[in-house]
Amino acid sequence: MNVPVWNPAVEFMEREALERLQLVQLRKTVEQALKTPFYRRRLGEAGLTRPEDITSLRDLRSIPYTTKDDLRAAYPHGLLAVDLEQAIRLHTSSGTTGTPTVIYHTRRDIDHWTELVARCITATGASARDVFQNMTNYGLFTGGLGLHYGAERVGMLVIPASSGNTSRQIQLMKNFQTTVVHATPSYLLHLHASLASEGVDLEQLALRKAFIGAEPHSEQTRRKIEELFGIAAYNSYGLSEMNGPGVAFECVHQTGLHLWEDAYLLEVVDPRTLRPCAEEETGEIVLTTLQRQATPLLRYRTRDLSCWMGGHCPCGRGHRRLARIKGRSDDMLIINGVNVFPSQIEDVLMKTPEVGTNYLIQIEKRGSLDRLTVKTEIYAKLFTGDARTLEDLRERLGEALRSAILVKPVVELHEPGSLPVSEGKAKRVVDLRPAF
Ligand code: ADP
Ligand code: ZN
Numbered sequence: 392m393n394v395p396v397w398n399p400a401v402e403f404m405e406r407e408a409l410e411r412l413q414l415v416q417l418r419k420t421v422e423q424a425l426k427t428p429f430y431r432r433r434l435g436e437a438g439l440t441r442p443e444d445i446t447s448l449r450d451l452r453s454i455p456y457t458t459k460d461d462l463r464a465a466y467p468h469g470l471l472a473v474d475l476e477q478a479i480r481l482h483t484s485s486g487t488t489g490t491p492t493v494i495y496h497t498r499r500d501i502d503h504w505t506e507l508v509a510r511c512i513t514a515t516g517a518s519a520r521d522v523f524q525n526m527t528n529y530g531l532f533t534g535g536l537g538l539h540y541g542a543e544r545v546g547m548l549v550i551p552a553s554s555g556n557t558s559r560q561i562q563l564m565k566n567f568q569t570t571v572v573h574a575t576p577s578y579l580l581h582l583h584a585s586l587a588s589e590g591v592d593l594e595q596l597a598l599r600k601a602f603i604g605a606e607p608h609s610e611q612t613r614r615k616i617e618e619l620f621g622i623a624a625y626n627s628y629g630l631s632e633m634n635g636p637g638v639a640f641e642c643v644h645q646t647g648l649h650l651w652e653d654a655y656l657l658e659v660v661d662p663r664t665l666r667p668c669a670e671e672e673t674g675e676i677v678l679t680t681l682q683r684q685a686t687p688l689l690r691y692r693t694r695d696l697s698c699w700m701g702g703h704c705p706c707g708r709g710h711r712r713l714a715r716i717k718g719r720s721d722d723m724l725i726i727n728g729v730n731v732f733p734s735q736i737e738d739v740l741m742k743t744p745e746v747g748t749n750y751l752i753q754i755e756k757r758g759s760l761d762r763l764t765v766k767t768e769i770y771a772k773l774f775t776g777d778a779r780t781l782e783d784l785r786e787r788l789g790e791a792l793r794s795a796i797l798v799k800p801v802v803e804l805h806e807p808g809s810l811p812v813s814e815g816k817a818k819r820v821v822d823l824r825p826a827f
Contacts, residue, residue, distance in 0.1 A: 394643060394706045397513035397545070398506065401653055402708050409709060410448060412653055416681035417451065418442040423687040426472045429465045430689065433457075451656060451679065456665070456690045462492035462632065471495050473685050483531045484631040491531075494631055495685035501540070503682050504634040507651050508541020511640035514649065514706070515625045517571050517600055519546030524563060526574040526582075527605065528554040528815055533635020534605055538573045541637065547571070555814040557582055561589045568597040573627070573636075576608040576616060577817035580748035583619045584807055593621060602627045604636065606816045607718045607734050611741035615748075628716060632691055633678050639713050647700045647712030654682050657713070658690070659698055662720045673698045675720055676713070694720045724820070726754060726761045731796045733820055736765060739791045745769050745784055749810045755823040763800040765792060768807050 396402050404412070422442040424430035434440070437455050444450070462470065470493075471478065479498050483491035496504070517523070523542045529535030535553060542549045552563055554574075560582060563569065574582070579601060586592065598620055603613065604627030616624045628648050629636040638655060639648035650657055656679040659668040668674035676693045680686075696719065700712040717734055724731045733752055740746045747768035755762050767788070773780060785802045793799045811818075 395513050395516045395518065396708075397510040402510065402514075402710065404653070404709055406709055409652055413656060413681060414445075414448055416653070417448065417656065417679065418445050420679065420681055420683070420687045420689065421445055421454070423472045423684060424689055427465075427470050427687075429461065429469045430687075433461075434689075448656075451658070451690070454679075454689050456677065456692050457688055458692050459492060459632075459694065463490050466490070467493055470686050470688075472687055473497055478685050480536075482533050482536075482631050482635065492632060493686075494634070496634075497684045500634075500683055500685050503654070504537065504637055505540040505544050507634070507637035507654055508537055509544040510651065511627065511637055512538075512541055512545050512547070512602075514640060514642040514708075515600060515602070515623075516643045517545070517547065521547045521570045521600075522550065522567055522597075523547040523571045523573070524550040524552050524560070524567075524569040526552055526554055526560055526572055526578060532815070533629070533631045534573065537629070537635040537637060538602070554578070557585045558589055561586060561591050564598065565591055565595050570597050571600045571602070572598065573602040575605045575816060576603040576612050576624075577606065577749070577812075577819075578814060579603060579616050579624075580612075580619075581812045583616075584748045598622050600625065602636075602640075604628055607716055607722070609734050609738040609741060610715065611738050615741050619748075626715060628713065630693060630695070632688060632693070633680065634683075638678070642704060642706045642708065644705050646704055647714055649704065649708055649710045650713050652710045655679065656681060657699075657711075662692075662694075662696075668698065670699045670701050671714075673714075673717060676716075696720055722820075724752075724754060724822070726763050726796075726798045729797050731763075731798060735796050736792060736800075737819075739788070739795050740765070740767055743784075743788060743791070745773055746788075747807050749807075749812060750819065751810050751821065752819055753821045753823065756825065761824065763798055764803060765800045766803040766805055766810060768805045768810055771807050773804075774806055 433455055477497050478495040480496045483493050525538050527534030601624045603624050613624050625641040627636050627640050629638040639650040658677040659674040662675040676695045678691050680688050696717040697713050700714050718732045740750050747770050750767040753764040789802045
């Protein structure tokens with residue numbers, strides 16, 4: 392088979408062998424979890440006191456869920472399953488939705504994480520011949536060191552640029568002829584908008600691929616990045632509780648994210664009833680680590696919403712695919728009683744050619760009603776045109792948004808560069824309504 396692959400033995404493993412491996416690893420994970428005070432209590436309450444109590448993959452259902460609040464309550468040491476001297480690193484989440492959570496790693500954990508990232512990178516066709524510029528933050532955030540280790544293992548020339556300083560990023564890309572970058576989609580859009588003011592055009596760059604992730608983004612945003620730079624952009628999904636990047640990634644075919652099933656057991660459940668979802672039915676992603684020593688996690692409720700995709704990928708890998716992440720269960724906005732996901736708004740905006748690279752969603756209370764304002768940057772040349780063109784665009788956007796989300800927004804058009812930019816995860820929603 393002529394597809395780029397890092398670890399053929401695991402990536403093309405037969406389903407039966409893969410499930411046998413999952414069961415062995417699930418038992419080991421339960422054994423490891425029972426070493427932590429948190430899980431001894433939690434599993435004990437469910438009558439699970441020995442790893443041998445798990446006799447089939449179906450027994451996973453008898454294990455209680457673990458939530459983000461559990462992780463917060465166990466902070467800082469309650470989930471550590473090894474002696475502190477065996478742990479060689481810790482990472483925390485970025486704390487987008489509250490107090491961060493901590494994950495420890497042994498040397499083997501880091502080594503295995505690195506292997507997963509190397510698989511992801513290779514699956515996109517990137518290789519030791521590439522120059523890789525990592526534009527995500529190096530530090531507690533996992534996107535920096537996670538991708539860095541994987542890229543070094545693949546043998547790429549790595550530029551550990553970290554996040555921010557757009558002017559320096561562009562100079563590095565030009566001087567070292569960077570071929571692959573890793574960044575949040577919002578930052579890449581911002582970087583594109585900054586090329587002109589840096590006096591650099593695409594011809595002077597050698598960019599071919601981008602790995603984009605860490606925040607929800609629509610298919611339209613991916614296409615926009617691909618068209619603006621003339622490159623291929625691959626979706627990368629991960630979360631610090633599951634190491635970070637390397638959980639699921641797109642291959643060269645870009646048809647959904649292969650989830651490494653030898654490392655993670657995935658369930659998709661209805662976030663309200665916790666009933667398992669059918670294939671292709673969207674629900675909350677629940678993940679169990681299968682390889683981790685220092686911080687094993689059982690049935691971790693990620694709050695991310697997506698679904699299993701059916702069918703097989705043309706690349707031939709047996710590891711099933713997740714659809715693009717739709718958002719977080721706690722991302723959903725209720726506007727005058729209507730459920731709205733920010734990704735639905737983004738979809739409409741990015742489909743509209745006149746719309747630029749940045750936008751902001753604002754909700755406030757007007758009397759007893761909610762008022763939704765969508766502020767979007769548009770390309771500078773439109774501002775030189777006549778007022779009628781702008782008015783037409785505003786109306787067109789308002790109408791397209793109304794039919795997509797069933798709420799009529801106020802649309803504001805802004806000049807490029809006038810809305811706030813974030814160097815890491817974009818903050819697209821400003822909810823000014825009182826909390827009760
Ligand atoms: P935090 O939960 O504080 O943001 P992380 O840095 O661990 O901490 O971020 C992980 C989260 O980022 C995921 O749970 C998910 O919500 C989001 N995320 C990561 N990758 C993607 C992606 N490719 N598409 C959509 N959302 C993503
Ligand atoms: Zn594939």
